[in-house]
Amino acid sequence: MKNRFNFGYFIREGFRSIFSHGLMSFAAVCMIVACLLIMGSFSLVAINAERMLSQAEDENEFLAIIDENYTDNQIRQLQEEIRQVPNVASVSFVTREEAKDTYLDDYEDVGLYADIPDEVFRDRFSIHVVDLNQFDQTVAAVRALSGVVNIRAAGELAEGFVTVRNVASAIATALVVILAAVSLFIIANTIRLATFARREEIAIMKMCGATNSFVRWPFVIEGLILGVTGALIAFFAQWGIYTAVYRAVVANGAIGMFPLVGFADIWPPVLGIFLLAGALIGACGSGFAIRKFLQV
């Protein structure tokens, strides 16, 4: 007799089982929704924190003051040398007049500086870095170049950004990993409870010569369906919650200098990750849950 794969049967059985054990199915979906919502909320907070820090990083720069005896040609050559320094993202030339204007803009309330002569200021390069982790090395490399007489850099500020970002990333990663493990455990136990009621059915199948995979497939499909259903519900709930928080933050004008990421910009990856996580948690949870009952 040809051994055919009963895919249609497994799907039918998976659906049948969801409805015939409605209460347990409902409990499993609720667990998946709760776990995904918690994980999703933490992840979105982490994404926003990361975005804010990146934005703050982008605005970070240091200044290289140019030897005042340098000619225009030498300045252009020096600019090219700085551009060649590893980790330098951009180099822009700032004349002493521009430097004075910026200075006066920063201190416009202080009339004392209004008549300050241009000669007090020097031509300089404004330099942005790629990776703040290598900020100090980059500053040192630029300082070593001939023609650079001084450096003005807020090294501590850069280090602060790096520390905050690293700590935030570590906390977010740890939380997501822990919550994923907890979710898997809770869902596996929920499905195990559902499976416990059907251990007799599994024993009968095994005694009739069913292989482990024949018994397992309907449960895995059931878990998959529950996981995907939970993921979709969690996604829409996350959308609603995030949008409400977003509106509240915007209305209060909080975090004005760092605008939040709009849900419209991130919904595709959020949906994808939710579906993947829900499907994996559901299918793996079911697979693990029935392992014990297959020992017949």
Place this chain on the structure above:
Amino acid sequence: MIRLMDVFKEYDNGTKALRGMNLRIDDGEFVFLVGPSGSGKSTIIKLLTAEETATEGRVMVNGYNLNNIRSWQIPYMRRTLGVIFQDFRLIEKKTVRDNLEFVMRIIGASPREMKRRIPYVLDLVGLGDKADVYPNEISGGEQQRVAIARALINNPQMIIADEPTGNLDPQRSLEIMTLLERINSMGTTMLVVTHEKELVNRFSKRVVAIKDGELISDEQGGYYKYEKSV
């Protein structure tokens, strides 16, 4: 075909269920396995269905050596057997037809084969008109017939019936045993574990009697020699 050669079975709690059991059942035979409670009958069935393994000795079932059978081979070995239980063990949420259908699906039967085979087997056990009812909608005797149909559906080499009439009245018990005899006459080997003295004596088949894990008699056309113990 069954071979038990010097089989010992000791459970983890120290209970010695079998002590040097030897038994040979050839293809096509009808054998009653009798003995008081605790004599080792259930242990023999568990060994034959690979639910347990022997502590010592050799167990062969339909060409499979169960001493060194690999776990992935066990389902295929079980497909050569049909097992009937005292409490029927039907899946309550499936109709009679579905209870037979899933067993055919296990071996990868096509829808056409199922459509042909299920009505045939249900007719054989006298339940041709009960295909679409659920187990709790039919009597105990009929449920046991469904269990027999399920055991028979994949045309196994051997049927092992563990107290198949234990939950039935005498009239239904006689009907079930007659049905098993009829199936045996069609070529299926039959091993029936029972306490029913009257049935054993009435059918005059080979009777294997065990006590305290040892074989004490093995007679063709034998009689039940022990009172039913409670």
